[in-house]
Amino acid sequence: MMRRRGVCGRMGLVGMLGLGVAVALPLLSVAGTSGAGTSLQLPQIQGLEDPNTFVPADNPLTKEKVELGRILFFDKRLSKDNTIACASCHLAQKGFTDGMPVSTGIKGLKGGRSAPASFNRVYSKAQFWDGRAATLEDQSIGPFINPVEHGFANHDEMVAKMKKIPGYRKLFQEVFGQEITIQDVGRAIASFQRTVLSGNSAVDKFDIGGDQSALNDSAKRGLELFRGKARCTRCHSGFNFSDEKFHNIGIGWDTNTVDLGRYMETKNPEDIGAFKTPTLREIARTAPYMHDGRFKTLEDVVNFYNQGGIKNPHQDNTIIPLELTDEEKQDLVAMLKALNGEGWQHVSAPKSFPK
Ligand code: HEC
Numbered sequence: 001m002m003r004r005r006g007v008c009g010r011m012g013l014v015g016m017l018g019l020g021v022a023v024a025l026p027l028l029s030v031a032g033t034s035g036a037g038t039s040l041q042l043p044q045i046q047g048l049e050d051p052n053t054f055v056p057a058d059n060p061l062t063k064e065k066v067e068l069g070r071i072l073f074f075d076k077r078l079s080k081d082n083t084i085a086c087a088s089c090h091l092a093q094k095g096f097t098d099g100m101p102v103s104t105g106i107k108g109l110k111g112g113r114s115a116p117a118s119f120n121r122v123y124s125k126a127q128f129w130d131g132r133a134a135t136l137e138d139q140s141i142g143p144f145i146n147p148v149e150h151g152f153a154n155h156d157e158m159v160a161k162m163k164k165i166p167g168y169r170k171l172f173q174e175v176f177g178q179e180i181t182i183q184d185v186g187r188a189i190a191s192f193q194r195t196v197l198s199g200n201s202a203v204d205k206f207d208i209g210g211d212q213s214a215l216n217d218s219a220k221r222g223l224e225l226f227r228g229k230a231r232c233t234r235c236h237s238g239f240n241f242s243d244e245k246f247h248n249i250g251i252g253w254d255t256n257t258v259d260l261g262r263y264m265e266t267k268n269p270e271d272i273g274a275f276k277t278p279t280l281r282e283i284a285r286t287a288p289y290m291h292d293g294r295f296k297t298l299e300d301v302v303n304f305y306n307q308g309g310i311k312n313p314h315q316d317n318t319i320i321p322l323e324l325t326d327e328e329k330q331d332l333v334a335m336l337k338a339l340n341g342e343g344w345q346h347v348s349a350p351k352s353f354p355k
């Protein structure tokens with residue numbers, strides 16, 4: 001049953017991508033078998049680098065592992081009080097965010113930061129706003145022991161709970177050939193997360209595919225501004241619109257709520273108040289914006305940058321007032337709204353969970 005759903009869930013996207021994308025290969029096509037499963041190839045999507053080259057050699061993708069990861073991602077029993085799953089805060093239709101300024105975990109407890117988009121994670125090394133997880137495997141087990149997220153006291157407590165579910169014992173035996181371990185939970189969830197992509201947006205169709213009709217004139221001007229006068233590509237650079245570096249643009253320095261961000265990890269004064277540059281793909285779906293979720297609209301974000309962010313002693317010196325006209329601001333917003341894409345639409349909740 002698990003195998004069948006894994007295939008069906010993805011066939012939809014194979015068809016979808018096959019239509020419009022000249023370079024698309026079938027998504028997650030079966031490339032042969034290896035070890036305890038059927039190995040998977042991720043699709044080539046216009047605008048994105050080949051994701052397969054970013055999959056770590058010590059955790060190869062298999063169809064069965066990805067399917068197990070999907071189940072774990074959606075299973076609310078993997079929380080202290082059976083109310084929260086990863087998918088509670090990373091909803092597909094909201095660009096894998098939750099639409100809230102800060103997230104709510106078990107017992108209605110609120111965290112201190114806004115949920116970032118969790119697609120195209122295959123391309124990032126350091127995960128979280130402050131980069132505290134060095135791998136996606138590490139990231140994938142962090143939320144379980146966060147007191148305001150899944151709420152377990154430690155990973156042993158969660159694994160003990162999972163071992164009481166015979167269906168999980170069986171699945172982990174099939175996929176990893178051993179009893180449930182927290183490391184294998186991380187491997188499965190990371191593998192699932194690597195299949196969640198976003199590319200082939202209208203900007204890619206215009207910029208790479210040469211389709212002049214993909215963007216209207218305002219968005220075309222916005223793309224020029226993005227790369228030129230508005231200086232956005234100084235940080236939102238490359239195919240995933242992120243330099244994968246940490247910058248202080250000033251969020252929190254106007255109120256009494258400074259989050260030290262990357263500094264808490266590195267203790268390097270240059271990192272005070274610095275946060276990881278987020279991808280801008282799907283940005284129209286992921287409001288509200290910034291690590292504290294302060295901006296409801298992209299217009300608010302553009303106004304913020306236009307004013308030169310919020311000055312503070314640690315602000316990145318590439319953030320300066322931009323002097324954009326009202327029309328230029330609208331153009332920039334039009335371009336940002338053209339970054340919704342494909343590669344994640346196959347994700348859906350499993351119809352049932354292991355018993
Ligand atoms: C209660 C809401 C909540 C739950 C549940 C939750 N997350 Fe998150 N997630 C967040 C927040 C908030 C952040 C940002 C935290 C930070 O950076 O300090 C985040 C960050 C992330 C990131 C980092 C993205 C990036 O750009 O660096 C990934 C990936 C992710 N979560 C996946 C998961 C997975 C997998 C699970 C389940 C194991 C999960 N989340 C459970 C709210 C949640």
Ligand code: HEC
Pocket residue numbers: 116117226230231232233234235236246247248249250251275276277278279280283286288289290291292301302305316318319332
């Ligand atoms: C100095 C590097 C830098 C420059 C230049 C820059 N950004 Fe950012 N951007 C960031 C960082 C870092 C964040 C996250 C900051 C935070 O939450 O504290 C961010 C956040 C954002 C967000 C919110 C993303 C989300 O998921 O919440 C948007 C939208 C955005 N930037 C758009 C732009 C645009 C448009 C420009 C050009 C006008 C631009 N940025 C210029 C580094 C930069």
